[in-house]
Amino acid sequence: MPMGICKLCGEEKELLKSHLIPAAAFKPLRAREASNPNPLVVTNDWIGQSSEQVAAHVCCRGCEDIFNEGGEEWLLPLLANLDGFPLYEMVAKAEPLFRDGEVALYRAEGIPGFELGKTIHFGMAIFWKASVRDWGTKGREIYVDLGSYAEPVRQFVLGRAPFPGRMCLGVCVLPPTVPLLATLMPVQTKQREFHRFKFYVPGVEFALNVGKQVPPEMLEWSATGVQQIVSSSPEFARTFGRNYVDALATARISPNFSRHLKERSRR
Numbered sequence: 695m696p697m698g699i700c701k702l703c704g705e706e707k708e709l710l711k712s713h714l715i716p717a718a719a720f721k722p723l724r725a726r727e728a729s730n731p732n733p734l735v736v737t738n739d740w741i742g743q744s745s746e747q748v749a750a751h752v753c754c755r756g757c758e759d760i761f762n763e764g765g766e767e768w769l770l771p772l773l774a775n776l777d778g779f780p781l782y783e784m785v786a787k788a789e790p791l792f793r794d795g796e797v798a799l800y801r802a803e804g805i806p807g808f809e810l811g812k813t814i815h816f817g818m819a820i821f822w823k824a825s826v827r828d829w830g831t832k833g834r835e836i837y838v839d840l841g842s843y844a845e846p847v848r849q850f851v852l853g854r855a856p857f858p859g860r861m862c863l864g865v866c867v868l869p870p871t872v873p874l875l876a877t878l879m880p881v882q883t884k885q886r887e888f889h890r891f892k893f894y895v896p897g898v899e900f901a902l903n904v905g906k907q908v909p910p911e912m913l914e915w916s917a918t919g920v921q922q923i924v925s926s927s928p929e930f931a932r933t934f935g936r937n938y939v940d941a942l943a944t945a946r947i948s949p950n951f952s953r954h955l956k957e958r959s960r961r
């Protein structure tokens with residue numbers, strides 16, 4: 695293992711191969727019977743089915759344990775997989791604060807068994823990791839620029855500081871009526887007044903809003919706000935679908951995946 699400065703704790707240690715998104719989040723995506731069983735991975739400029747893990751030597755063992763115990767161990771087994779979606783089942787048992795069709799808002803503390811702190815840590819650790827380097831390979835960029843907010847996020851992930859000011863994290867659990875089995879690497883979305891970053895693991899969308907102009911109601915009605923809201927909405931799958939269609943027009947598509955699309959359109 696190479697020695698180096700761990701990006702999280704800042705100490706010189708042996709560095710482990712860290713995954714930007716934990717490998718276990720990809721496991722349920724491997725279709726059992728497809729000719730290419732690898733998960734669909736979407737970045738800003740590339741779409742393909744890949745078994746390649748987005749990983750780099752970034753953190754020491756102690757800090758990897760912080761990621762594991764902070765949220766990964768709890769959340770990963772609850773993500774959507776080919777057999778079901780345990781986290782959705784947990785959320786759906788709770789009484790929503792608000793419901794309109796498939797869109798519902800829940801107070802996190804009202805969901806039996808739900809660990810809000812672990813969910814927040816999981817999300818923030820991935821946004822932070824995405825900000826410390828470009829994780830892309832072969833000319834694909836996987837990076838988000840947190841600017842001056844990167845340091846307070848690092849302190850929070852380390853457990854040394856409370857959740858940073860002027861930002862809020864949205865957690866949205868998708869209903870199983872929409873296709874869930876994909877992954878979106880962290881991206882920055884177009885937004886005028888403040889910065890918005892997103893990533894998606896099977897069944898759960900994380901959106902981080904950052905900046906002085908994040909609206910107060912957004913700060914209050916979020917997973918990290920006073921109201922501690924977890925939402926459930928199929929919206930992400932729809933925009934993901936749209937992004938995917940847009941991306942199909944402009945992104946470089948891996949040769950294997952484009953063969954798969956052609957085969958599928960012939961059926």
Ligand SMILES: [Zn+2]
Nearest residue numbers: 700703754757
């Ligand atoms: Zn460390």
